[in-house]
Amino acid sequence: xxxTATSVYLAQRPxxxxxxxxxxxxxxxxxxxxxxxxxxxxxxxLSLDPAMRGWxxxxxxxxxxxxxxxxxxxxGTGEVLESNTPNFSPGDRVQGLFGVTDYAISxxxxxxxxxxxxxxxxxxxxxxxxxxxxxxFGLLDVGELQDGDTVLISAAAGAVGSVAGxxxxxxxxxxxxxxxxxxxCAWLTEIGFDEAINYKNEKVxxxxxxxxxxxxxxxxxxxxxxxxxxxxxxxxxxxxxVICGAISTYNDPTLAPGPSRYMSxxxxxxxxxxxxxxxxxxxYPEAVEAIAAHISNGSLVxxxxxxxxxxxxxxxxxxxxxxxxxxxxxxxxx
Numbered sequence: 001x002x003x004t005a006t007s008v009y010l011a012q013r014p015x016x017x018x019x020x021x022x023x024x025x026x027x028x029x030x031x032x033x034x035x036x037x038x039x040x041x042x043x044x045x046l047s048l049d050p051a052m053r054g055w056x057x058x059x060x061x062x063x064x065x066x067x068x069x070x071x072x073x074x075x076g077t078g079e080v081l082e083s084n085t086p087n088f089s090p091g092d093r094v095q096g097l098f099g100v101t102d103y104a105i106s107x108x109x110x111x112x113x114x115x116x117x118x119x120x121x122x123x124x125x126x127x128x129x130x131x132x133x134x135x136x137f138g139l140l141d142v143g144e145l146q147d148g149d150t151v152l153i154s155a156a157a158g159a160v161g162s163v164a165g166x167x168x169x170x171x172x173x174x175x176x177x178x179x180x181x182x183x184x185c186a187w188l189t190e191i192g193f194d195e196a197i198n199y200k201n202e203k204v205x206x207x208x209x210x211x212x213x214x215x216x217x218x219x220x221x222x223x224x225x226x227x228x229x230x231x232x233x234x235x236x237x238x239x240x241x242v243i244c245g246a247i248s249t250y251n252d253p254t255l256a257p258g259p260s261r262y263m264s265x266x267x268x269x270x271x272x273x274x275x276x277x278x279x280x281x282x283x284y285p286e287a288v289e290a291i292a293a294h295i296s297n298g299s300l301v302x303x304x305x306x307x308x309x310x311x312x313x314x315x316x317x318x319x320x321x322x323x324x325x326x327x328x329x330x331x332x333x334x
Contacts, residue, residue, distance in 0.1 A: 002029070002030075002032055003029070003030045003040070003103050004027050004028070004029055004030075005027065005028055005029075005030055005101050005102055005103040005104070006025065006026075006027050006101065006102050006310075006311045006312070007025070007026065007027075007028065007071045007072075007099065007100060007101035007102075007311065008023050008024070008025050008071065008072045008100035008101070008311060008314050008315070009023065009024045009025070009026065009069060009070065009071055009072065010022065010023065010024075010056065010066045010067070010068055010069065010070055010072055011023055011024040011068070011069075012068065013056055013057065013058060013068070014056060015253050016251050016252075016253050017251045017319065017322065018053070018056065018315065018318065018319070019315075020315065022056070022315070023072070023314075023315050025311065025312055030103060030105055031105065034082055034083075034084040034105065035084065035107075036084055036085075037084060037085045037087075037107055037108055038084050038085070038105055038106065038107055038108070039080050039082065039083045039084070039085060039088050039094075039105070039106050039108055039111070040080070040081045040082040040083075040103065040104075040105055041078045041079065041080055041081065041094060041096070041098060041103070041104050041105075041106060042078050042079050042081050042102070042103055043076045043077070043078040043098050043101060043102050043103065043104055043334050044076075044077055044078045044079065044121055044333070044334055045076060045077045045078075045121050045122055045125060045306070045331050045332065045333055045334060046074045046075070046076045046098075046100060046125075046314070046331070046332040046334060047074060047075040047076065047125040047126075047129060047130065047329070047331060047332075048074075048317055048318055048320070048321055048326075048330040048331065048332055049075070049130070049131075049159075049321075050222075050245055050247045050250060050321055050322075051245070052072070052073070052074070052318060052321075053250040053251060053322075054250060055073055062276045062278065063278075071099040071100060071101055072099060072100040072314070073097065073099060073100075074097070074098065074099055074100045075095065075096070075097055075098075075125060075129065075130060076095070076096065076097075076098040076099075076104075076125070076334075077093065077094065077095045077114060077121040077122075077124050077125060078093070078094060078098065078104075078334075079091065079092070079093055079094075080092040080093075080094055085108055087108055088108065088111070088113070092113055093113065093114050093115075093116055093121065094111050094112065094113055094114060095111070095112050095113075095114050095124050095125070095129065096110055096111035096112070097110055100311060100314050101311060102310065102311050102334050112284075114128075118292050119292070119295065119302065122304040122306055122329065122331045123295075123302045123304060123329075125304075125329060125331055126159050126163075126302055126303075126304050126328060126329030126331070127159075127163050127291055127295065127300065127302035127329070128288055128291055128292060128295075128302070129329075130277060131158075131159035131160045131163060131329055132163045132287065132288075132291050132302075133277050133280065133284055133287050133288075134160045134163075134164075134244060134277040135160045135161070135162075135163035135164035135167060135220075136163070136164075136167060136287040136290065136291060137275070137277060137280045137283070137287065138160075138164065138220060138242050138244050138275055138277070139151075139164045139167055139168060139218070139220060139242070140167070141275075141280070142240070142242045142273055142275045143218040143220060143240045143242045144218075144240055145167075145168060145171060145173065145218055146217070147171050147172045147173070148172055148173060148174075149168070149171075149173045149174075149217035149218050150173065150174045150176070150212050150214065150215070150216055150217050150218075150236065151164075151165070151168040151173045151174065151175045151176065151216070151217065151218045151219075151220065152176045152177075152178070152208070152212070152216045152218070152219045152220070152231050152234075153165045153168075153175065153176070153177050153178070153193075153220045153222075154178045154219075154220070154221050154222050154223040154227045154228075154231065155178070155179070155222035155223050155245075155247060156177025156178055156179050156184075156188055156193065156196070157177070157179040157180075157184035157185075157187060157188055157327050157328070158222065158326065158328070158329075159326075159328060159329035159330070160222055160244060160245075161177065161179075161220070161222055162188075162191065162301075162303065162327075162328055163291065163300065163302075164220050165177055165188070165191075165192075165193055165220075166191060166192060166294070166299065166300045166301065167291075167294070167300070168218070169192045169193070169194075169299075170294060170299045170300065173218075174194050174212075175192070175193050175194050175195075176193065176194060176195040176196075176197065176208070176211055176212060176216075177193045177195070177196045177197070178196075178197045178199050178204060178223070178227060179196060179197075179198065179199070180198065180199055180200050180324050181198060181200060181324070182198060183327070184196075184198075184324075184327055185197070185198045187303075187327055191301045194211075195211040197211070199227065204226075204227060204230040205229075205230040205233060205234075208230060208231070208233075208234040209234060212234060214236060215234055215235050215236030215237070215239065215268070216231060216234050216235055216236055216239055217236050217238075217239055217240070218239065218240050218241075218242065219231040219232075219235070219239065219240070219241045219242065220242045220244060221241065221242065221243055221244060221245075221246075222244050222245045222246075222247060223245070223246060223247055223248045224245070224246025224247070224248050224249050224256070225246065225248040225249055225256065226248075227248065228246070228259050228261075229259050229260055229261045230261075232259055232261035232262065232264040232265070232272075233261045233264060235264050235265075235268040235270050236268065237268050237269055237270075238268070238269055238270065239268055239270040239271075240270065240271055240273070241265070241270060241271065241272035241273070242273065242275070243272060243273065243274035243275070244274075244275070247321075247322070250322070251322060302328070302329075303327060303328030303329070304328050304329045304330075304331050305325065305326035305327055305328060305329065305330050305331065306331045306332075306333050307320065307325075307330070307331070307332055307333065308332075308333050309332065309333075310332075310333070310334050311334060313332065314332060317330070317332045
């Protein structure tokens, strides 16, 4: 089968927000025959993640940076068109690191099957995908969540935060979310958050002291910066601070200053720990089963903001992450 794919390549490393000069969009012919163990996938949806901005920097990190001239790294879902492996058959729906492209040939490593009877494809990039896995393991393993904890989630209306908050609520915890805008805060209370703080027009530091006078037991931070400091200033004794991300600083051209309230870790005998979800890949089925059960029984709402534009719409869609256009998971439809 002769197929011309359209893909987004990294043309140059950005300083600050990526712009048109960051990318090159071009077409290329795929090989007409698959090698042993390869599959041909028609990509239907792509995951848009804050981590993508970090992958563009030529620095040491948990994964190598995307190289100049490479197809931009991205998780996606799609349909197997051809298969040269017994592991997959034509018609199977799969998830994998296919890149920003409409057709991909994969050697099958890291590719998993998805069940559309359980959830639609976009949900397999959100609550049942990497964001859901991140919320699950970050909250339960790193945060050592206990029944009845008071839990603070930043970027709570996003893909990771909304899952983490609902999982905590399902454990009987008091859950406080920080989000930007009245609409997002209203949604958080609709899905069970006890309190929602709008950082755009409220003083987060003082509001936290009002809604959590006894302090925060688990702080799941996706934002960094002043939001991280506000959470650190309101810890309970023995608190666990989970560092998942720092979206407020990802596009800073220079290194952002560190937290100014870090001595709270000493005062409250607390700990702050970062993690990378890929370290838990062997346990993904555990998390998928648990989150799917919550979705099925109504204790977790999986929400996606799906935007159009296909492969050529990727540069603009990615910027939407940093403009806060999404509630729940941001997904690009190919």
